[in-house]
Amino acid sequence: MKNETKFAHIGAPKAGLGTAVNPSISRASTLLFDRAEDLYRSDIRGYGRHGAQVHDALAEAFTDLEGGAGTVLFPSGLAACTYAILSQxxxxxxxxxxxxxxxxxxxxxxxxxxxxxxETEFYDPRIGSGIKEFIRDNTSLIILESPGSLSFEIQDIPAICKVAKSNNVVTIIDNTWSAGLSLNPLKLGVDISCHAATKYFGGHSDVMYGAAISRTKSLHNAIKQTAKYIGNASSPDDAYQILRGFRTLVTRFRQQEATSLVLADWLSSHDRVLQVLHPAHSDHPDHALWQRDFTGGGCIFSVVFKPCSEKKVLGFVNALKIFGIGYSYGGFESLCIHCDPQLKRNHATSLGGPLIRFACGLENAEDLKSDIEQAFKTVF
Ligand SMILES: Cc1ncc(COP(=O)(O)O)c(C=O)c1O
Structure with a gap:
């Protein structure tokens, strides 16, 4: 069954007379029991922090999306990444x-x-199997993100995972860019896939959420236990919103992915642009690797402008009328940021000009093009 069919129904309650199509939101800290002995049963939920039916339905959807053995839910994407790391x-x-x-x-x-x-050591995202030179006796974890944030390098995931496996090192990937729709990292050998569900799954820029999906039960149990000990909990209202986002995820994602490619294609031959950094675009330096491992794109990409003053870059972003100025992506609305102030790299070579990131929403692609063109004309 295809994802769009599956996610239209996953986690839904059994139909009956007047049953709602989504699980109900049960708000609780205290859960009540008939008998004192039941408080100490390990086979039932004993307290609100451990979630509710809606969390179970959402976890099932994430596990299914990634083909994993289990999912732990978090109140933000960053929490999903940090708890997964702490667990290992x-x-x-x-x-x-x-x-x-x-x-x-x-x-x-x-x-x-x-x-x-x-100790954390930063490696070049394009290192591939060369990662073996960096493995030490005490290396416990390799963290990947592909494409990379802001600069969109594609990593050779199978090559890195092969080295990790042969050295008993666990791998974690931040899989937010692909929404699990255009990349299946667990199939490529990654152990834990993390999502900032705040992005595509929320889809409306009004909810924060995260998920960590594990390849095996034992990895899943390690994250679950870490989350339990540190007191992780997420609101049932937020879990409900993310499950609702699942229903329309594929359609929104495909639309936003298509828009980002239209813009990337157009910008790649624009006279103000030095380079477009979109892995699904044929000019991207890692395009062949992307073609091998990914089945689609995402809604977000960066553009290197031809060298110009910071004043002009800020003027360009300020002149945009449809694109909002703000962090994040995957929502219904398009966003733009100037990346250079937050671009921290140990291994970077110069990009040759200022870096601007575009996140495509659900607006019409031609309208977005016109917005960018009028901003260029205002400033240059
Ligand atoms: C790649 C990536 N990972 C994780 C996060 C963190 O997600 P959240 O904002 O839900 O904490 C973000 C947010 O921008 C992100 O872009």
């Missing part, structure tokens, strides 16, 4: 983190893990 490390370990990862994940590893006496 201990004091004295060495962690390999792609240099192109999402900024706050980088910050977490560089500060919080450091405080726990865990």
């Amino acid at each position: 490390v201990k004091s004295g370990d060495h962690v390999l983190l792609t240099d192109s990862c999402y900024g706050p994940t980088r910050k977490f590893c560089d500060t919080y893990l450091k405080k726990m006496n865990i």
